[in-house]
Amino acid sequence: MLAIQKHYVQWLENKDGNETLHQALWLSESNHVPPARIVLVDDKTTADDAYRLACEGTSLLWRGDFHNARQLLQALKRRIERTNERAEQRKMKKAANKSAESSASITESLGIPNLFHQQRQIQAQRARILSRLLLELDANYVSQLRRAPDVSAACTAAFGQLDKSIDESCVLSFRDLQGALGAAQWREKGVPIDSLGVSIFPHYGVFAPTRHEYVQLLLDAPLPAVHDVAYDIGTGTGLLAIILAQRGVNQVIATDLNPRALACASENFTRLQLPNVQLQQADLYPTDAPLANLIVCNPPWLPAKPSSPLEYAVYDTNSTMLRGFLQGAKSHLAKQGEVWLILSDLAEHLQLRTREELLGWFADSGLKVKYRFDTKPKHGRSQDNTDPLFVARSSEVTSLWCLEAA
Ligand SMILES: C[S@@+](CC[C@H](N)C(=O)[O-])C[C@H]1O[C@@H](n2cnc3c(N)ncnc32)[C@H](O)[C@@H]1O
Known part of the structure; x- marks a missing residue:
């Protein structure tokens, strides 16, 4: 059973014309604070919209097809990479305008420790954006999404059992779920x-x-x-x-x-x-x-x-x-x-x-x-x-x- 301090997330959901407040246990392996703003997204949400919302700090609770969530995550990764590449090029251009140095020597002039810390910041920012795509699982770690695989054993092995007596669902990032699924394979195959x-x-x-x-x-x-x-x-x-x-x-x-x-x-x-x-x-x-x-x-x-x-x-x-x-x-x-x-x-x-x-x-x-x-x-x-x-x-x-x- 999970022995960590419990945090909850809340969001509004429209069912049969009635908007109701929903609440679920927040699971985060990276100890991210529970998201303050959650909107519902599904197969109709474009990757560009999802990316913009995630960059603005809004978390996206997925309500579409399970496999499409995986595609959306890939699309978000591509957008992050493109944005980082463009930022890198702009930086290089700006520095090159100031001096006659080549890109390589400009990188060098940043200093390796700074470059290392900068790379870690970029990775951390990437992780924050990607971790804004969320999904809900019930107290047995079962997903109600269309075409959802059985993730219950992998989640139990990774995060421990949830308190089934309370029958509360949980919300976690799709990335953490992927981590748990990957780990389950390693654990099985070795x-x-x-x-x-x-x-x-x-x-x-x-x-x-x-x-x-x-x-x-x-x-x-x-x-x-x-x-x-x-x-x-x-x-x-x-x-x-x-x-x-x-x-x-x-x-x-x-x-x-x-x-x-x-x-x-x-x-x-x-x-x-x-x-x-x-x-x-x-x-x-x-x-x-x-x-x-x-x-x-x-x-x-x-x-x-x-x-x-x-x-x-x-x-x-x-x-x-x-x-x-x-x-x-x-x-x-x-x-x-x-x-x-x-x-x-x-x-x-x-x-x-x-x-x-x-x-x-x-x-x-x-x-x-x-x-x-x-x-x-x-x-x-x-x-x-x-x-x-x-x-x-x-x-x-x-x-x-x-x-x-x-
Ligand atoms: C690089 S891993 C090496 C694991 C393993 N020995 C191997 O070679 O595959 C370092 C390990 O040290 C453990 N560790 C870190 N700080 C520790 C501490 N203060 N006391 C005991 N273990 C610690 C971590 O949990 C991790 O399992």
Whole structure:
């Protein structure tokens, strides 16, 4: 059952000539505030009108055919892209008029960190506009729309059960619903981790290991001579704990703050029959645990504020988790224990952190580098040369930093 604080949305609806006030529970994964203004839209609403209303801050409750809502969302995306492209061209033209610089050098002159923050703002604005297309589901997550698929299992898995005793319907963004449907597919099919010969089944809202080049780093790194106890800090789906258990660590203790991650990891451990892996909900380190011969962690790698709960696996305000992890490591290590930190250097290419800073944090935590293994990410974004941050993304290296007590 949903244990979050309840918020409601209201709108006027005309039925048989009578306009009545309707109310429904508001569900928002991104913690968006309940929309103040909702109008009803359907198959007759043009994409241009929908776009204009959404840009003005009006939310659109869909009453047409389910599949047409999907088409409308695509049409909104195209309009956002066109608007952004035009804005970009105007900016370039204006700057080019002022100086003889080329577009590329103008982009450069903006400064990479500014470009990164600007891109995030554009993404956030895009998400806000798209999330204004809403739909209503009943207390069993059933949609009354024409040609609506059965979304009830996917929504229950993603958002928890609604309070059926009150029989209240809910309103959510079509995008959040798509997220829940996508997650349900991943959860059913799994993500094959070829180098490990297993599939991992991510849950909604849990970091899915789709970029898993770093798995090979964990398979290649020599285990410490004594490897009775290991911790996996911020376990997510449980992937790193599974690697350690499969490599023969006797006892693995995995932690995460996110309850969805704990449920997900637990399911993956059970599926793979790994009784020697234990789970704890903890802010970083487990309590009442023996000292570790090995501590692994793949923290969120970009020091910036997450803008939704789904971003907590990627963004870490002021590198709080990374620094907290490093500061606590030495006191949890057994003699001759090792820390394996998995970290992308994208933050360095985006000039959000320097290598010296990172090395300084190691030293301040009483740790020194024993060795480092590197890998180049192969995911789509690192190869997309139309991405304004391509130079930074294509230079990214993910490393396994093996650290030991200094
Ligand atoms: C990049 S994901 C890595 C997940 C997994 N270890 C993997 O490699 O696929 C980072 C994880 O750290 C978790 N996390 C963030 N802050 C945490 C904290 N203070 N304590 C424990 N876990 C945390 C997040 O919930 C997320 O599951």
